[in-house]
Amino acid sequence: EAFAVVGALRRGGALWTVLAVVAAFGAALAAAYFLRLLRQVTHGHPTPAVAGFAPPVVGGRPRLAPAGLANAELLSWGPLVVLALGLGLLPSLVLALSAEAARALAAVAA
Numbered sequence: 506e507a508f509a510v511v512g513a514l515r516r517g518g519a520l521w522t523v524l525a526v527v528a529a530f531g532a533a534l535a536a537a538y539f540l541r542l543l544r545q546v547t548h549g550h551p552t553p554a555v556a557g558f559a560p561p562v563v564g565g566r567p568r569l570a571p572a573g574l575a576n577a578e579l580l581s582w583g584p585l586v587v588l589a590l591g592l593g594l595l596p597s598l599v600l601a602l603s604a605e606a607a608r609a610l611a612a613v614a615a
Contacts, residue, residue, distance in 0.1 A: 512614075547582075 510532075513525035592599055 509528045510525045513521040513528065
């Protein structure tokens with residue numbers, strides 16, 4: 506989306522400016538919708554059926570997950586959080602993998 510907006514603005518003209526505004530607005534709506542969906546799915550109060558999957562004590566031992574998280578949630582979200590933090594702290598690891606493809610795409614688009 507960002508490339509479409511920048512490309513439309515560079516092209517110039519009233520039509521391309523309107524298209525850039527529409528694309529930016531659509532991207533903002535998509536992000537807002539996704540964040541709302543994520544909040545409702547992961548941060549809402551669990552229904553009684555879902556709450557039954559995460560008893561406070563498993564086999565006489567306390568659960569591994571913090572309060573409010575089931576062990577399955579911890580196992581599925583944990584690696585995603587670690588990867589997101591790693592990507593945020595060291596983006597060059599991923600960007601180096603895609604640098605050549607980005608250069609080739611920029612050469613074709615220019």
